[in-house]
Amino acid sequence: MSDDGEDPRESEHHPRRRTDLRGHQSAEETLLRQLASRRMHHAWLFAGLRGIGKATLAYRLARFLLAFPDPEAAAERRSLYVPGEAPVAHRIAARAHADLITLERSYDAKAERLKSEIVVDDVRKASGFFARTAGEGGWRICIVDAAEDLNTESANALLKILEEPPAHSLFILVSHQAGRLLPTIRSRCLRLDLSALTEADTIAVVATMAEQNSDEIERAARLSKGSPGRALELLNSQGAKYFDLVRQIMSRSQAMDLAAKINIADGLQARGMAEDFTIFSELLLTFIAGKAREAALAGQGAALARAHEEIGHSLRLANALNLDRRQTILDALTVLGSAKPV
Numbered sequence: 001m002s003d004d005g006e007d008p009r010e011s012e013h014h015p016r017r018r019t020d021l022r023g024h025q026s027a028e029e030t031l032l033r034q035l036a037s038r039r040m041h042h043a044w045l046f047a048g049l050r051g052i053g054k055a056t057l058a059y060r061l062a063r064f065l066l067a068f069p070d071p072e073a074a075a076e077r078r079s080l081y082v083p084g085e086a087p088v089a090h091r092i093a094a095r096a097h098a099d100l101i102t103l104e105r106s107y108d109a110k111a112e113r114l115k116s117e118i119v120v121d122d123v124r125k126a127s128g129f130f131a132r133t134a135g136e137g138g139w140r141i142c143i144v145d146a147a148e149d150l151n152t153e154s155a156n157a158l159l160k161i162l163e164e165p166p167a168h169s170l171f172i173l174v175s176h177q178a179g180r181l182l183p184t185i186r187s188r189c190l191r192l193d194l195s196a197l198t199e200a201d202t203i204a205v206v207a208t209m210a211e212q213n214s215d216e217i218e219r220a221a222r223l224s225k226g227s228p229g230r231a232l233e234l235l236n237s238q239g240a241k242y243f244d245l246v247r248q249i250m251s252r253s254q255a256m257d258l259a260a261k262i263n264i265a266d267g268l269q270a271r272g273m274a275e276d277f278t279i280f281s282e283l284l285l286t287f288i289a290g291k292a293r294e295a296a297l298a299g300q301g302a303a304l305a306r307a308h309e310e311i312g313h314s315l316r317l318a319n320a321l322n323l324d325r326r327q328t329i330l331d332a333l334t335v336l337g338s339a340k341p342v
Contacts, residue, residue, distance in 0.1 A: 022201040052196055058143045102145060103118055103145070104149070140168065173185070205228040220235045239279030284332065
């Protein structure tokens with residue numbers, strides 16, 4: 001999906017507003033041990049797949065440190081949890097805490113989308129932030145989300161701050177592709193790798209944020225490979241909506257008429273729909289595979305199995321070679337219709 005539309009940073013489900021965290025207990029324990037040692041490293045790199053909770057953990061750590069600035073008080077805690085009704089949580093949710101700054105792609109209201117990079121002017125704001133005394137006498141914290149969005153100039157500007165970190169400062173770099181970061185930035189960070197969530201944890205996280213029914217959530221969780229963020233994209237994308245149209249028609253054992261096929265194909269051909277085409281393809285192939293298995297148990301799966309293979313090949317080819325998505329979808333729906341899934 002694209003970043004078009006409303007500012008995604010203002011979503012009610014943004015990581016700065018989420019106080020619960022699933023699936024990363026070992027990472028949290030690592031951070032608590034560092035705090036208990038009284039030797040908290042000044043820069044951390046939270047690495048892992050997109051959408052698994054890295055930014056949620058970053059804000060969770062920031063919320064905790066700003067709530068418990070006294071090292072003795074922090075060391076006594078057995079969890080980084082701070083309740084959402086706590087004053088510090090309210091201020092962080094409202095972007096109003098004087099001792100926390102976030103470096104992220106800014107929103108271009110005119111273009112109605114996030115900018116493509118974190119620019120050097122954003123990092124210069126962080127320089128000014130760290131030049132001041134902490135507003136509440138504790139930590140000063142900078143979250144970079146995501147670090148690979150830094151361009152060359154902004155990355156070098158951040159490196160200068162990391163090389164001479166102010167006292168009682170903490171940098172948390174969130175990265176989906178840590179290998180893209182400057183080696184000099186990586187070398188100054190302690191790396192904390194976060195794993196994908198279990199399917200059960202993914203379902204639990206998504207269920208708190210999605211309005212779809214449990215079957216749709218479970219399907220998205222399976223496809224997401226342990227990433228609640230990816231599961232939400234699957235649920236809410238235009239690609240998922242077009243797939244649901246296909247599924248609804250097929251569930252009624254109706255033949256899909258040409259007008260319906262053209263509507264779907266035209267929609268997925270539109271500008272900015274490459275990611276939605278990929279999501280549609282994933283959902284369609286999973287749907288056909290499931291129907292093929294059901295039919296095979298009844299001794300009738302050959303046609304659907306052939307359709308799955310043929311459609312999968314054409315969709316992969318269209319993605320790899322940037323072929324005409326419209327014709328690819330029309331052909332795929334025609335093949336699917338001929339296989340007569342029930």
